[in-house]
Amino acid sequence: MSAADGIESAQGAADRPVLEARGIVKRFGHVEALRGADFAVHRGEVVALIGDNGAGKSTLIKVLSGAQPQDEGEILVNGRPERFGSPVDARRAGVETVYQDLSVADDLSVAANLYLGREIKRRGLPGLIGLLDKRAMRRGTAEALEQLGVRVPRVTTPIAMLSGGQRQSVAVARAVVWATSVVILDEPTAALGVVQTRRVLDVVDRARDAGMSVVLVSHNMPQVLEIADRVEVMRLGRRTARFRAAEVTTDDLVAAMTGALVTEPEEAALGGPLRRPVN
């Protein structure tokens, strides 16, 4: 299970992607954010999803994590079509997501946000009637933040009072703590400091080593090339190129994002300048 089976296996049938999107269409009013987008990530693989602003990356992520239903197309988990009616379905499949808008509850504390929807209850009777073990959650939160090198005033501080980077750290911590199969990170380090960014990349590495899959959206090309096994490029709501990270340069990626380089046959058929993928 390594980066090596990237491109091939996406076509082959033997090794099914953990999570796959096929022909996703998503419209908002008269804006077509996704126009038949494809995507796949395999077990133990870090795939970077890149593309220009407004290319549709975050929209695709929301579809993949059940936060927004697609209008057309299908999602497959381990090769089986699944209907993600809500984020609960995706979470049940072990998919955790850091959304670009963070999706934290401003009035709630750092600890409450980290455990949102997964609160620890007290043992015994108090737990049965739903009482929270706030202490345990505070402790757990402090630990998780420590691992990411994050400092917040207190774990009981409401999220509204945090700095931009602190907020993002909480969102990232929450996802990596709970994921069991796939972690989707939509620009997870955009607001992070140097140290915290490093930590997140370390976590991604360790997640891969543990056999998990990671989807990373990022505009930081050096970061993408450093951490990803494969890169999928979106443009105007479609996947237009796929690369193995080891075999590509920043310039290639930029070319693909601006439409100068296309590897996907459908795109080529539509008249785009067809060039073979690097390799």
Next chain:
Amino acid sequence: MSAADGIESAQGAADRPVLEARGIVKRFGHVEALRGADFAVHRGEVVALIGDNGAGKSTLIKVLSGAQPQDEGEILVNGRPERFGSPVDARRAGVETVYQDLSVADDLSVAANLYLGREIKRRGLPGLIGLLDKRAMRRGTAEALEQLGVRVPRVTTPIAMLSGGQRQSVAVARAVVWATSVVILDEPTAALGVVQTRRVLDVVDRARDAGMSVVLVSHNMPQVLEIADRVEVMRLGRRTARFRAAEVTTDDLVAAMTGALVTEPEEAALGGPLRRPVN
């Protein structure tokens, strides 16, 4: 007017900083976000303000742009103390800011946001009674976005419907369009694509060439070293180090942000490990 007069002139009296902060203290409840922060930017200079998450950068920026009053300390414009009671005062002094939270009005269109507070009125009588020239604003918005290489569905789309990068682009476009003396950019490229980031850096360059001052908050060290003339480092609510960008490495910057490297005498007096600034 070049990068060369950085450190010296900050001490010397002859060339007064365009914008300076001295001993700023800012408390939120029992959190002391700024504990006597200093900062200065000169004419025609690009200063990067860096620091760990939660160091107090954004808080300082808000004080500098009049968005939040400080509890103690003073702001000087061209050497004269000024009371920035509101953002209007700062704007009057030619200071424009891109806030980290973007500060856009979600329900308003892209064009309305770009011209917020500076709407173009119609000529003649209609203008006198406050009628807007929406057409002119739409046209101007399209031009401004074009210059930044930004694509949005339409300039009449409400901001709420934009992607993260598109939103940020609107905020950046607004600031650079209106600034006449100082542009303060709080992580302006965090969500931007490669091309848009490049454009913003170009704009910063051109602004400097035109004699304007730029304050740039960023966690991207290569970017900082590429674009800035000087770097000021914050840690725990204080300025702890200053460098000329040309004479420093990423490692030095990281060391300064984590507290391993201190150049400011007050900090040293407090027991921090004193090391001379590189050079």
Next chain:
Amino acid sequence: GGVDVRDESGGGEGTTTDGPLELAVVPKAVGHEFWSTVQAGAECAAELAGDVTVEWDGVNAETDVEGQVNLIQNFVTQNVDGIVYAATDSAALAPATQNALDSGVPVAMIDSGTDPQPDEVPLYATDNRAGAAEAANLLADALGEGDHDVALIEFQPGSQTNTERVEGFTEGLSQHGNLNLVAQQPSLSDVNEARRVTEDILTANPDLAGIFAANEPSVLGAAQAVEAAGRTGEVVIIGWDAAPDEIAGLRDGQIAALVVQNPFRMGYFGVQNMVEHLREGTPMESADTGVTFVTPENIDSEEVKAVLEPSCDNPPVDQ
């Protein structure tokens, strides 16, 4: 004030009070001409008796039954010398009255009593039911022979006075087979609303011949709607109460007759009897304050004038 206990006289606890008296006078609600006249009567009696303070306080809507219960309770707590009030609801206020009595605060009821009404508590009131039944008769008289469509503008469904008048009127109508009740709408004691529903009733019932409107705002709104529709005179209005514009409407021929109570007398009797009871131990006895049917014919008679323009120069004679 000095409270001095002389164990004599047959009333209540057999105590009488010397010196200044503080009486709570509580209407069903504030904000209508009717209750202001009650207040005037109460203050007149207090002034004539001397050394009596009237605390005039009430809830804002006649439907706020619980609010009135609380208010009476608060006056008992404040330990006023006596309470004179009009019950928003006969059953709901019965415990409040009893509680006052138990705390040694005598009570007199005006306009509307409670059920049960303790023996020692008098009632100075009009018979709403009878008055409304008579309104039906007046309407029948004014319309004469033949079949006629009529409408009823009530004011606040669910409030007791409203219920009594509606029931009285419909009972009265049942005596007149030629009158056909084709519409019944509430004004919520709001003139604008009364005008609106009446306008719509007139639209829906082009043949409407008569209207009974059951209180001041209802009458005013109904009269305006009829006037605005240009059907003054064609549609006979029988009203209730006697606000200045109602009287003016009567004179102008917009309104055929008004059922008029004697609110001044209610306030006056309530306070006067309470003061006598407190000072001299006289037991209080109920009295019908009377209802007058005012028409263009009798409006200038002395008897009607006394009701319409009550004044403290010419106070009503007790019983």
Next chain:
Amino acid sequence: MFPVSRSLRSDPPETTVTGMESPTGPRDRLRAWLREHLSYAVSEFTAATALVVLFIALSLASPHFLTADNLFNIGSQTAVIAIIAVAQTMIIITKGIDLSVGSVAALAGVVGAIVVRDLGFSVWEATVVAIGVGAAAGLVNGLLVASARLPPFIATLGMMSAGRGLVFIITGAVGVYSLPESFQLLGNGEIAGIPFAIVITAVVALAAGFLLSQSRFGQHVYAMGSNLEAARRAGIPVRRNLTAVYVLAGALVGLGGMVAASRVSSGQPNYGIGLELDVIAAAVIGGASLFGGQGRIAGTLIGAFLIALVRNGSVLLGINIHYQQVIVGLIIWAAVYFDQYRRRRLEARG
């Protein structure tokens, strides 16, 4: 015209990306344009659909409904609510709420009546006074919200109580009667056969709609409701503007109160109890959001007339008053559900 700073003006862009959508041909662009503008039209229509449906249903159900007289009646009856709902809409757009409209309308109405009766003012002068009273109350609300930073709910709740108290103090809790015939002008007069109240409503609605959608001030109203801090940072004088909105709204409420008093040719101390719910309902049914930044005068008028039609219809059809209330409830639910549903579909599917 477009004040681009020098730094931006320098060299022309390298790429051809524009502020407009997708790189498609002229035909596609035409289609996109059509789609966009049609969808706006449809959305406007959507908001009005419930109104239209109800209108048609009533025309079929009652022979009396579709008559000039009845329609004018509905118009005049709804005038006051519509005028005050316009005021409420402006406040709701700023993320505010005004609970004091009923009390302030009553205050303006009785003061207007009193100056006519006791001081011999003309009806026009009285109208100016009433508007002034409303504006003054609005000023207090505005200062409490914008300067003392009370939540609008609290500021206007206090005004609701204090205003009603003032009405009672001024009138001694007795209606103001014996007004001259001329006092009825605003409420019952006509211009060229059209009820004056309808004309006033139309003028107010047009002016307010224009102000909100076309003027700089209107733009700032939406901006403040959408993100007050962003508006402040953009240099908008938010305190002054917010206060101005309350003053303006208060003035309209004063006008509305005067029209109401004129319609019943008397000053009623109890006027307008519960009015706040009616007008907020009109605004919300018309698409305004209590969370600010959204709302349009056209929508509010539709909301006001929707409520009015339901009430008119149920009297015309002779529906039992108790059932009426149930029906009003059901229709409010249905109208908004229908509207929301179509909006969502529109947004989700294009």
Next chain:
Amino acid sequence: MFPVSRSLRSDPPETTVTGMESPTGPRDRLRAWLREHLSYAVSEFTAATALVVLFIALSLASPHFLTADNLFNIGSQTAVIAIIAVAQTMIIITKGIDLSVGSVAALAGVVGAIVVRDLGFSVWEATVVAIGVGAAAGLVNGLLVASARLPPFIATLGMMSAGRGLVFIITGAVGVYSLPESFQLLGNGEIAGIPFAIVITAVVALAAGFLLSQSRFGQHVYAMGSNLEAARRAGIPVRRNLTAVYVLAGALVGLGGMVAASRVSSGQPNYGIGLELDVIAAAVIGGASLFGGQGRIAGTLIGAFLIALVRNGSVLLGINIHYQQVIVGLIIWAAVYFDQYRRRRLEARG
């Protein structure tokens, strides 16, 4: 306990930064702890200060105020408002609003009275029925908000109208009388010398406070009000929870309606008109935000009692009825301003 995924558990952190504030010594830490907890205490106290000030003022001004009887009176008088304000608070925290509380309380009260009078139910059985009626109305509200996605203002406005209509239909617009003495238990009975209504209020407030602040469900209530989409994405079953909040609130409103009916030993069809404003005011005065995510039961109780004290006090002091309303308005402004001002200072200066 803390289910950290493997990827996080691997190696220990390199640096010593923690989730706690500043790298300071134990004394500093103690100071920080104290400051934090003291400031909470102060903030609690702040919310109650207006209440305390008023309490002391009234004790000095009226000899009748500080008596067991009067305090019990105030307690009983406020019971219904307090119970229903607790319900309203839960809904407001979710960013909702419930305008139907008055109608639903009336509905529950009359149904409770009818089953006692006509079906011979005991007062306890009737209470269960009343709570059930309230819960059913809450369920409808909840489904309209959570599933049909109507704005809460509209959903509950419809219920306000429909509910009142139902009351009138059921009662024929006539109060429900002739109830046995036992019916008064909830409203006028006592337990160990303490009015039963006060005991009920205390139990309700404690239970609701506990639920909101200590339970998982409570946590989710705040989360939904703070950011509904975030709550949904976090896997919280928002539809179900939101519906549950309305059902629970409805049940409390039903209980409140039963206590109210019991207090006046009759089912009053017009009970609760305007009640929604009183209870929302209590919640907002107590610190709840109409924009969701904020609010506490303790604050709401303070708000309810503040309003009650003002009313009780103005009667005890014999203040003219008309001036009373003005004074109520002024006190509402002053109390909230004072509270806001101190909160802001606290937040801004530490």
